[in-house]
Amino acid sequence: MKSSSNHVWRILARLRGNARRAAMLFSGRRERACHNLNRLPPGQRPQDILAVLLLTVGVAVVVFDVPTYPWLRSLPGVYRSAFRAFTDFGKADWILISTGVTCLALLALDAGRYAFRLRMTVGAIFTYAAFIFYSVAATGLLAIAFKWTLGRARPKLYSEVGPVRFDFLAFDGTYTSFPSGHSTTVAALATALAFIFPAYRWLIVVAAFWLAFSRVMVGAHYPSDVIAGTLLGISFTFFTVRAMARRRIGFHISSSGKIEPNMNARSAKACLRAVWQVLRGQRGARRVSVEPAAPEETGRIDT
Template sequence: MTDKDETDSSGWKSRLAAVKARFLGNWRQVRSIVANRRHRAERLHDPLPAGQRPQDILAILLLTVGIALILADIPTYPWLRSLPPGYRDLFASITDFGKSHWILWSTGLFCLGYLAFADFDRLCGRVRLTLAMIWTYAAFVFYSVALTGILALVFKWILGRARPKLYEEVGPVAFDPFILHGAYTSFPSGHSTTVAALATALALIFPTWRWLIIVLAFWTAFSRIMVGAHYPSDVVAGTLLGMTVTLFCARWMARRRLGFTLSANGSIVPIISQRSAQTGLRALWQVVTGRRSALRPAADAETAK
């Protein structure tokens, strides 16, 4: 190995060591913030509002899934077969938006990259606050989608409901628990769970866009029925699972004032106002376009030297 190769190797090792040190330091700061907020949450004993208590959610699940199972599942398959093929092709073009991989990759890489490369101490206040909020919400989306996806997979393999493609063989209510076969993983719908988790998270983060997010999520989840992958009750169950878990995650964060807070009536609202968010994003855009520096003035002077 030449002297140049040794120099390059030592340079890479020092860079990796710096990245590792920064990542661990940032991660310790995140853990410290969460730990400090835990004491505040322990002092709050706000009761869950009606409709969000476990027994209420179970009642809603049993009611809606039961109605869908009895009234919608049986006629759905023959109705789908009566439709022109163009309908299936149309919904097939949007159904993949319910896959979780693009959500997990984008939010996960952003969170890891920010911890590895962001220098909190050198960033100016507004940019630091904005990036911290983006990181918090990205981590919230990642955790909600990942957790609901894992739960959906567990329920799928445990319950073992036959998919609609087996309708003519076994009917719409065939369950074979622990069969561990791909054709028996219909309940609940994994795509619908992911879509509901993402939509609930985005609706909480962007409350003024809530209805548009809900409508887009509805059609994406409904596409699972139109392409013949799931029964209506599968989609209803997946939607309720994604919404419920995400709301509990958001409430856990709100009690600690991490990205969210609880209003006077107990609803979950973003901790940052719309005006503050716009101001922060404008500052971040100015940094990206080179119209301002992301560093504090003292850090700017030190960098210039």
């Protein structure tokens, strides 16, 4: 019993130590960030994104929101059933649980004793999992704040109050339509994955589009709710990854001004190969320590 208790305390101490070192790593990049204070190009500045948000959401409210609900009611029920089957993949709980548990598990490891490729793997997985967790959690909290403050009526109240009814600070679940929380989560996750896996960017974008659009098809949100949530998730995650790239934490800004992951495809394959070899017992996980050779092996005789 005493040995198991000591083991738990050692793990907790390792968690605290690794978390402290990770915090020092993030906070010690301020000087490096000062060298990357290049201005954002037009179209990526906060005021430009706000202008796009106001324009697209306003157009969607006028053009798409009014005819959407009657159009959905005219569709066969099988359409809604099909989209209802996968719309819950846009919930934040499974994303936060998986990435949060991953970060805690990696913090509990004594990664310093691992070989180089394994240490690189642990560092990359922790950085990208923490990035996804932060982006999804922060945008989710922002979406909740906007929902309960603005108080837009959900589509199921279309027949009673219409598509543009707002009841500020109503604190009623039926008045939490704007913006779409699912769409915010999907957009944040998709943006993060698109930066981590740039080769699969378009596949990620298409999958995210259908997940976000499913909120309209199941009658939970208006198109403007989905557009607002999508822009919120994309914008916040973009500024997060840019702040990380300026500090070379998980990402970096290339000579052409693009944000690229620090671990390229070649390094990722080498790390996966090393992990696979360790799992199969083909190589050891511990780092090799070079010990000084004995006098007999060097050919020298001490006098």
